[in-house]
Amino acid sequence: xxxxxxxxxxxxxxxxxxxxxxxxxxxxxxxxxxxxxxxxxxxxxxxxxxxxxxxxxxxxxxxxxxxxxxxxxxxxxxxxxxxxxxxxxxxxxxxxxxxxxxxxxxxxxxxxxxxxxxxxxxxxxxxxxxxxxxxxxxxxxxxxxxxxxxxxxxxxxxxxxxxxxxxxxxxxxxxxxxxxxxxxxxxxxxxxxxxxxxxxxxxxxxxxxxxxxxxxxxxxxxxxxxxxxxxxxxxxxxxxxxxxxxxxxxxxxxxxxx
Amino acid sequence: xxxxxxxxxxxxxxxxxxxxxxxxxxxxxxxxxxxxxxxxxxxxxxxxxxxxxxxxxxxxxxxxxxxxxxxxxxxxxxxxxxxxxxxxxxxxxxxxxxxxxxxxxxxxxxxxxxxxxxxxxxxxxxxxxxxxxxxxxxxxxxxxxxxxxxxxxxxxxxxxxxxxxxxxxxxxxxxxxxxxxxxxxxxxxxxxxxxxxxxxxxxxxxxxxxxxxxxxxxxxxxxxxxxxxxxxxxxxxxxxxxxxxxxxxxxxxxxxxxxxxxxxxxxxxxxxxxxxxxxxxxxxxxxxxxxxxxxxxxxxxxxxxxxxxxxxxxxxxxxxxxxxxxxxxxxxxxxxxxxxxxxxxxxxxxxxxxxxxxxxxxxxxxxxxxxxxxxxxxxxxxxxxxxxxxxxxxxxxxxxxxxxxxxxxxxxxxxxxxxxxxxxxxxxxxxxxxxxxxxxxxxxxxxxxxxxxxxxxxxxxxxxxxxxxxxxxxxxxxxxxxxxxxxxxxxxxxxxxxxxxxxxxxxxxxxxxxxxxxxxxxxxxxxxxxxxxxxxxxxxxxxxxxxxxxxxxxxxxxxxxxxxxxxxxxxxxxxxxxxxxxxxx
Numbered sequence: 001x002x003x004x005x006x007x008x009x010x011x012x013x014x015x016x017x018x019x020x021x022x023x024x025x026x027x028x029x030x031x032x033x034x035x036x037x038x039x040x041x042x043x044x045x046x047x048x049x050x051x052x053x054x055x056x057x058x059x060x061x062x063x064x065x066x067x068x069x070x071x072x073x074x075x076x077x078x079x080x081x082x083x084x085x086x087x088x089x090x091x092x093x094x095x096x097x098x099x100x101x102x103x104x105x106x107x108x109x110x111x112x113x114x115x116x117x118x119x120x121x122x123x124x125x126x127x128x129x130x131x132x133x134x135x136x137x138x139x140x141x142x143x144x145x146x147x148x149x150x151x152x153x154x155x156x157x158x159x160x161x162x163x164x165x166x167x168x169x170x171x172x173x174x175x176x177x178x179x180x181x182x183x184x185x186x187x188x189x190x191x192x193x194x195x196x197x198x199x200x201x202x203x204x205x206x207x208x209x210x211x212x213x214x215x216x217x218x219x220x221x222x223x224x225x226x227x228x229x230x231x232x233x234x235x236x237x238x239x240x241x242x243x244x245x246x247x248x249x250x251x252x253x254x255x256x257x258x
Numbered sequence: 259x260x261x262x263x264x265x266x267x268x269x270x271x272x273x274x275x276x277x278x279x280x281x282x283x284x285x286x287x288x289x290x291x292x293x294x295x296x297x298x299x300x301x302x303x304x305x306x307x308x309x310x311x312x313x314x315x316x317x318x319x320x321x322x323x324x325x326x327x328x329x330x331x332x333x334x335x336x337x338x339x340x341x342x343x344x345x346x347x348x349x350x351x352x353x354x355x356x357x358x359x360x361x362x363x364x365x366x367x368x369x370x371x372x373x374x375x376x377x378x379x380x381x382x383x384x385x386x387x388x389x390x391x392x393x394x395x396x397x398x399x400x401x402x403x404x405x406x407x408x409x410x411x412x413x414x415x416x417x418x419x420x421x422x423x424x425x426x427x428x429x430x431x432x433x434x435x436x437x438x439x440x441x442x443x444x445x446x447x448x449x450x451x452x453x454x455x456x457x458x459x460x461x462x463x464x465x466x467x468x469x470x471x472x473x474x475x476x477x478x479x480x481x482x483x484x485x486x487x488x489x490x491x492x493x494x495x496x497x498x499x500x501x502x503x504x505x506x507x508x509x510x511x512x513x514x515x516x517x518x519x520x521x522x523x524x525x526x527x528x529x530x531x532x533x534x535x536x537x538x539x540x541x542x543x544x545x546x547x548x549x550x551x552x553x554x555x556x557x558x559x560x561x562x563x564x565x566x567x568x569x570x571x572x573x574x575x576x577x578x579x580x581x582x583x584x585x586x587x588x589x590x591x592x593x594x595x596x597x598x599x600x601x602x603x604x605x606x607x608x609x610x611x612x613x614x615x616x617x618x619x620x621x622x623x624x625x626x627x628x629x630x631x632x633x634x635x636x637x638x639x640x641x642x643x644x645x646x647x648x649x650x651x652x653x654x655x656x657x658x659x660x661x662x663x664x665x666x667x668x669x670x671x672x673x674x675x676x677x678x679x680x681x682x683x684x685x686x687x688x689x690x691x692x693x694x695x696x697x698x699x700x701x702x703x704x705x706x707x708x709x710x711x712x713x714x715x716x717x718x719x720x721x722x723x724x725x726x727x728x729x730x731x732x733x734x735x736x737x738x739x740x741x742x743x744x745x746x747x748x749x750x751x752x753x754x755x756x757x758x759x760x761x762x763x764x765x766x767x768x769x770x771x772x773x774x775x776x777x778x779x780x781x782x783x784x785x786x787x788x789x790x791x792x793x794x795x796x797x798x799x800x801x802x803x804x805x806x807x808x809x810x811x812x813x814x815x816x817x818x819x820x821x822x823x824x825x826x827x828x829x830x831x832x833x834x835x836x837x838x839x840x841x842x843x
Binding site for chain 1: 348351352354356358359360386388435482487494499521522537542622624697731735842
């Protein structure tokens with residue numbers, strides 16, 4: 001009797017269908033990748049260090065504090081203040097991403113007590129001597145690129161989409177970028193960059209990720225330049241998710257403060 | 259009872275009783291009572307086989323029914339619900355995950371928090387201490403090479419070797435984004451070595467002279483609000499955008515005693531200033547008030563970059579040289595700065611200066627406009643005809659105090675024979691900066707209602723003047739690889755009545771800075787200015803070695819020359835080689 005009642009109830013009750021969610025399309029994946037903030041540069045305050053290692057094994061350490069804020073997603077403003085090494089201590093860097101045209105960038109040098117405008121199209125050049133180029137950090141190649149899903153693969157225990165992005169901009173240094181993007185949080189765990197001759201020149205590997213207040217960050221990562229045999233280990237030591245930094249903090253006036 | 263949880267699809271392998279083989283139990287309780295493992299998926303499969311319909315909906319219903327049934331938790335029989343490996347589930351809360359192993363660990367240290375909302379910024383307090391130690395050695399081979407043959411000793415002191423030792427310290431106390439207290443200073447020791455004493459010296463004088471110079475540089479408090487900055491105290495206020503010389507950089511006086519081989523930041527003298535900035539969007543208005551006048555710091559005589567040089571009018575050299583012997587050599591260096599001026603604005607409000615700057619950082623372009631009412635920081639020199647007559651008629655070769663008696667007579671007659679004073683002027687200017695590709699363009703133009711220039715008889719000529727700089731900076735993204743070219747122009751609105759030192763009525767020069775890395779540790783620095791009108795040059799090539807971030811060595815030379823009355827010709831005996839060591843911390 002009980003069994004009959006169960007069957008009847010099953011027939012009468014509306015089906016609560018919970019179909020498995022369809023796999024996102026390429027555009028959605030890329031949108032989610034751009035919405036992520038792997039280095040805390042689009043809506044957080046981070047205290048970080050970077051260990052630069054050259055081909056001889058000599059190391060150099062940078063320490064900095066960065067604050068950032070999205071103001072016109074996916075565009076963001078960010079301000080970085082360096083505390084180490086000694087020749088960079090007190091220097092500051094301000095970037096305001098622009099949708100069209102070059103980003104606005106300013107550099108403050110304490111010896112000059114002045115901020116200087118930095119060319120915003122130096123996308124392929126290294127950021128403060130690291131192996132992260134300005135283009136790697138602002139991800140404009142991804143924003144203005146043609147993406148396609150090449151498959152899936154696990155990194156560690158996590159399933160990832162493999163994307164291939166071909167930048168459309170002429171000033172890009174890459175012919176294509178391969179990304180391994182985690183399916184659950186769209187965090188980029190690996191990138192391979194290829195130059196215009198389609199030679200694999202740089203690799204980005206996430207070593208540790210952190211979830212802070214619901215947001216995921218790549219807290220330890222290694223960027224390796226295979227041409228120069230130089231690498232940068234970027235470590236985010238402290239992350240504060242902050243979407244409410246005043247706009248006035250992203251100005252030349254604020255850059256010239258300590 | 260052991261319980262494990264497993265989430266299964268209908269196709270997951272069974273780990274419990276094969277329900278297809280056994281008679282159906284009447285209820286879940288009966289099933290549990292039999293002590294068997296039951297899987298939700300197998301239950302759903304059973305229903306599916308009975309109904310022959312869509313299993314998904316029924317599975318969901320059954321699972322829901324099961325979950326809502328508290329009786330399902332009562333069991334003395336094991337229930338296994340396993341979660342397959344490779345699941346994407348992530349624990350709640352802040353955590354770290356090792357990418358390679360997938361292992362989670364809780365956040366270390368104090369939990370991170372959402373930052374305080376706008377208007378209540380972080381209250382983090384921190385101290386910043388930094389500085390550097392610098393040692394430089396200069397061999398003035400221009401002076402050494404002058405000594406060939408029967409060359410008379412210099413009229414005034416000329417060094418052939420200079421050692422400068424400096425310790426620069428800077429400390430800031432910062433409270434969040436609201437408050438700053440900064441103090442900085444320099445402790446310096448300069449050793450001057452001459453090859454021979456000057457003509458105007460008495461007795462046996464030491465050829466080596468040392469100067470200890472403690473110098474307070476910055477000492478100010480800063481208060482910051484979202485739209486307003488206020489800084490009060492002795493500070494550096496850098497207006498303008500050009501590097502070699504900015505026409506709009508008029509707030510701070512300059513230290514002209516070591517114009518080419520000194521640290522860039524030490525070229526300007528922090529001055530007591532109240533400075534307030536207010537921002538509205540992309541526009542910032544800044545007001546600056548300097549209650550006290552601080553003039554440029556320079557040597558009148560007795561140093562290689564002093565105002566009086568071997569090419570100065572002989573009578574002035576003789577007059578000053580003779581006067582320098584009136585005091586003992588041990589205090590002569592303390593006495594020498596008095597020559598900079600015979601009067602200066604008083605510190606009772608009469609020396610006040612004020613100015614304003616309006617800046618806009620627009621997308622791609624930065625603009626600023628300036629106004630300042632203050633003093634030219636160089637003294638205006640004037641002399642009466644009686645003084646000129648006195649200089650011409652006095653035999654200063656004999657070192658006698660009575661040589662100065664005629665001056666006292668002039669003073670008794672209410673004739674001030676010689677004045678060095680500071681004149682007021684209005685300053686207005688503008689600048690702009692923009693980037694085109696990898697090149698940044700800067701324009702810096704200023705107009706002064708009165709600007710002090712010096713004639714070849716070492717008196718002053720003041721004229722309204724326009725100075726402008728157009729700069730082109732090629733950027734590579736690296737601070738160690740920079741090329742800057744600046745075109746400088748000056749136009750005096752009044753025609754000089756006498757030939758001038760350094761300037762003509764229309765002067766043009768090109769200045770440049772090249773900093774380039776040859777390797778990770780080695781690089782070249784080349785700085786210089788080439789005058790087109792008048793013709794002159796000052797070049798400073800150097801080789802840079804920087805084995806660590808903190809330590810650097812520069813080895814180079816300073817070369818000057820030019821046509822008569824140009825800067826390079828006037829200071830042409832200062833060709834030198836140098837070694838500079840710097841350690842930052």
